[in-house]
Amino acid sequence: MTPSQQETDLIIGAGPIGLACAISARRRGLDPLVIDAGAIGQSIVRYPVGMTFFTTPERLEIGGHPLVCSGAKPTREEALMYYRGVARAEQLRIRPYTTLVGLVRDGRGLSAQVATRIGEERIQYSRLVLATGYFDHPNLLGIPGEDLAHVSHYAVEAHLLTGLQVVIIGGKNSAIELALQAYRVGARVTLVHRRATLKPSVKYWLRPDFENRVAAGEITAHFESTVETITPTTVIVRTPNGKQEIPADRVFALTGYRPDFDLFRRIGLALDEEGRPHHDPATLETNLPGVYVAGSVTAGRLISEIFIENGRYDGEKIYGDSASRTKAESDYGASPRPIGE
Numbered sequence: 001m002t003p004s005q006q007e008t009d010l011i012i013g014a015g016p017i018g019l020a021c022a023i024s025a026r027r028r029g030l031d032p033l034v035i036d037a038g039a040i041g042q043s044i045v046r047y048p049v050g051m052t053f054f055t056t057p058e059r060l061e062i063g064g065h066p067l068v069c070s071g072a073k074p075t076r077e078e079a080l081m082y083y084r085g086v087a088r089a090e091q092l093r094i095r096p097y098t099t100l101v102g103l104v105r106d107g108r109g110l111s112a113q114v115a116t117r118i119g120e121e122r123i124q125y126s127r128l129v130l131a132t133g134y135f136d137h138p139n140l141l142g143i144p145g146e147d148l149a150h151v152s153h154y155a156v157e158a159h160l161l162t163g164l165q166v167v168i169i170g171g172k173n174s175a176i177e178l179a180l181q182a183y184r185v186g187a188r189v190t191l192v193h194r195r196a197t198l199k200p201s202v203k204y205w206l207r208p209d210f211e212n213r214v215a216a217g218e219i220t221a222h223f224e225s226t227v228e229t230i231t232p233t234t235v236i237v238r239t240p241n242g243k244q245e246i247p248a249d250r251v252f253a254l255t256g257y258r259p260d261f262d263l264f265r266r267i268g269l270a271l272d273e274e275g276r277p278h279h280d281p282a283t284l285e286t287n288l289p290g291v292y293v294a295g296s297v298t299a300g301r302l303i304s305e306i307f308i309e310n311g312r313y314d315g316e317k318i319y320g321d322s323a324s325r326t327k328a329e330s331d332y333g334a335s336p337r338p339i340g341e
C-alpha cells in the first residue's frame, strides 16, 4: 500500500451529484479527484436498458450544461452520454473502478484507503465528499434461495429473458418496467407485490400499460403476496388464496436499495434513526471534520427524498459562499419531491 503524496479534494462517487460537486469545486479554482467504484454514472448504467426518466431534462442538468434529448424526457442512454460529456467538457479528473474502503489516520491526519483491481492505496485529502448514492446495496428479502445464481436484485436487458418463466418481486417503477419489457420479448411474467396496489409513484405511462396486460391475462400479478422461498426452479408465494408454487427460470427481487451503512459506520459517521449522516444543513459537513455528504446519501434510507433534481445543488453548499448556499437552498425548494423509485 503506497500513500499518495499530494493532498487533494477527494469526491467519492462519479454519479450526477459527485460530478456536480466536482464542477462546483473546479469553479472555485480547485482540481478535485473523483473516484468511483464503477464507471461514470454507474447507477444509471444499472437502470433498465432504454428506460425513460421521470424527470424532464432541464432538472437533470449540472453545471449549466444543456441536456438535449430526442423526446420529452431523456432515456438512460441519453443521460449516460450527457454526464460523460459534461465530465469531459469540465475536464474533471476521474478515476473509475476505484473504491473507498475506509479512512486511515496516520502522522499527517486522515487519508482515504481505496481499492483498485491491482491493490490498495492511500489518498491524502484536504476535503472528502461522500456522494456514494444507494444503488450498490439492495434491500435483501432474507429468504431461503435469495443467493441462488438465477436471482438478481437488478434488471437485465429483457432480450435475455425471451422464452423464460420470469418472477418479479416488487411494485415500483423498476419492477413494472421490467415486467412489461420481459412480457414484450416473450417471457411468461409473474409479478409478486406485498401491497394491495402499485405505488402511486409508478410512471403514468407505465401504469395503464401494466394494468391492461394484467386484465388481459398476459402478465400474472399477485398482490398482497409475499415470496417465502426461492428454489432452483420455482418460487413459493403466500397469496390471499393460499400458498402457490410458481415456476421460475429467473427471479428479480426489485425491492429497493439503501446506502452503504457499513462503510458509514466504519469511517465513523454518526447516523440518525433513518440512517442519515449527521451534517450541517448549510455546508453538508458531517461530524467528521473535512468530510461532507452530498446527494442521495444525505437522506439515509429515505432514498426517494433526495434525487438528481434536488441533490444537484449540493456542491454549491459545500464549495460555495453564503450567497451560493442561499441560492442552492431556494433551488432545492423549487424542485418537486418525491419521485419515488
Ligand SMILES: Cc1cc2nc3c(=O)[nH]c(=O)nc-3n(C[C@H](O)[C@H](O)[C@H](O)COP(=O)(O)OP(=O)(O)OC[C@H]3O[C@@H](n4cnc5c(N)ncnc54)[C@H](O)[C@@H]3O)c2cc1C
Binding pocket: 012, 013, 014, 015, 016, 017, 018, 035, 036, 037, 038, 039, 040, 041, 042, 043, 044, 047, 048, 052, 053, 054, 055, 098, 099, 100, 101, 131, 132, 133, 134, 135, 136, 174, 260, 263, 294, 295, 296, 297, 306, 307, 308, 309, 310, 311, 339, 341
Ligand atoms: C431506475 C431508477 C430511475 C430513476 N429515475 C430518476 C428520475 O427520473 N429523476 C431523478 O431525479 N432521479 C431518478 N432516480 C434516482 C437517481 O438515480 C438518484 O437519486 C441519483 O443517481 C443520485 O445521485 P448520486 O450522485 O447521489 O448517487 P449515484 O448516482 O448512485 O452515484 C453514486 C456513485 O458512487 C459510487 N460508489 C458507491 N460506493 C462507492 C465507494 N465506496 N467508493 C467509490 N465509489 C462508490 C457508485 O458506483 C455510483 O457511481 C432514479 C433511480 C433509479 C434506480
